Amino acid sequence: MVQTMPVNLESLTNLAKRRGFVYPSQELYGGLGAVYDFGPLGTMLKNNIRAAFIKRFVQEREDVVLVDTAVLTRQDVLRASGHEQSFSDPLVECTVCHQRFRADEKVPEAKDHEHKLAEAKQFNLMFATHVGATKEAGSLAYLRPETAQGMFVNFKQVLDTTRIKVPFGIAQVGKSFRNEITTGEFLFRVREFEIAELEYFVKPGTQDKVFTYWIEQWEQFFIDYGIKKENLKRHVHPKETLSHYSKGTTDLLFQFPMGLKELAGVANRGDYDLAQHEKATGTTLQFFDEQEKKAYRPFVIEPTFGLERAFLAFLTEAYKEYPYGRGSDAAVGIPTSPSGERRNEEQEIVLHLDPRLAPYKVAVFPLVKKEKLPEIAQKLVQELRKQWFVQYDESGSIGRRYRRADEIGTPWCITVDFDTQKDEAVTIRDRDTMKQERVKLNKVSDWIAKKLER
Ligand code: GAP
16 A cells, blocks of 8 residues: 655645645735735635535525625724724734734744843734725725625625525625734635635524534535544634634634644624624614514524635645655556656655545546547547536656646546547546546546536
8 A cells, every 4th residue: 555644734835836726926026925826726726615615505505695795894894893993913022123923822933032022912903995085084994804794784685685584694705804913824824815604694592503503514514525524623712712703603623734723613693793783873683583573683603714724624635645656657557658757756746635626627638649639639628628627638648647637636537549539438547546447438528427426
């Protein structure tokens, strides 16, 4: 059996950069701290995570609707929500080097001096900006630090324009911004990121049961898409570490390369947000229960996760390094290229991503660049591209092409060979088992669809 080595953050960062998953943002100018850009493959993977969330929690359900609300948020919205006052972390500054650190985390030692830390103060994490042509008072706005407030301020609109009834959820996936004090663990804590979350409105009194239900749903989502159960752990927040809006939060921790850390969470926000916006605007934010003939302000259970953290978690779980030779040409029974590409010290990287998350579902290779094989392969590619992202690759040995595809998590590689013209079939090789199957050309798309069906 092949040995795999545990993954470290550096290997993930390197692969992500080398293969075009993630680049430090604006690197041409020296980068912007803890802000990343997603390259071609990363964008596809992130889109697939987003799509998986929407499919499971909106499309496949009767009781959840999707919104997409503004990033720019009025000051009074975030004052009412308590963020202006309380969305902060304790900060300490070294009076020698003026570096700033989280006061509630261990301060790293400096190389050339001993930090002299000033008294801790609260540092608000929101990015402020101005809307309109002048900086006059009244035009102050924030880049939202969470998507949640967009759902709360649209609560009435959603009730009035749909036929949805409590219990129901409003879901959203969107950019959020936090001027984090400490960063530096790749995608784990960044300043611009996407949150996928739901505000699930329930009748007061039912919140505890619904809270448990959503923790289970959240765990199952990650497990179904490839996270091993043993790498997830629940963490119940003690009162002291709860966010200002929360009556109770359970985090879902994941075994990241740098340790067991928060991947996702479920919070019981009670009626805090709706009550605050009611108070600030004078508009009643309640649900009229036709059966009970009375109105009430629902309680909110909020399951949430960051797309970047999910991205990092799926990569961590999927990434495996094997000693050279795992997917060698000899091992798959295809002639080896004479070009001497192999180096014994080389590692082979495979991303064992769930096929539904993989950037490309399929790679198609003509065995050689002659005898009409490229034409047949291209024709197949064109057909499959109507449904999926498909890569065409005709350069290098087949073994080398397998390795390139394995490294970016492509679940199936299709080879068009000399027999294809005779038997109208191709060989499909599975990334994880490396087993090969002969499939008729006109059955390939059904074969893939069936594999992706779940
Ligand atoms: N509406 C609730 C809320 O925003 P949160 O725990 O502050 O809750 C939600 O953030 C999720 O967003 C977290 O579980 C985490 O996955 C992700 N997240 C938070 N801060 C982040 C950051 N600076 N960089 C990347 N992801 C972050």
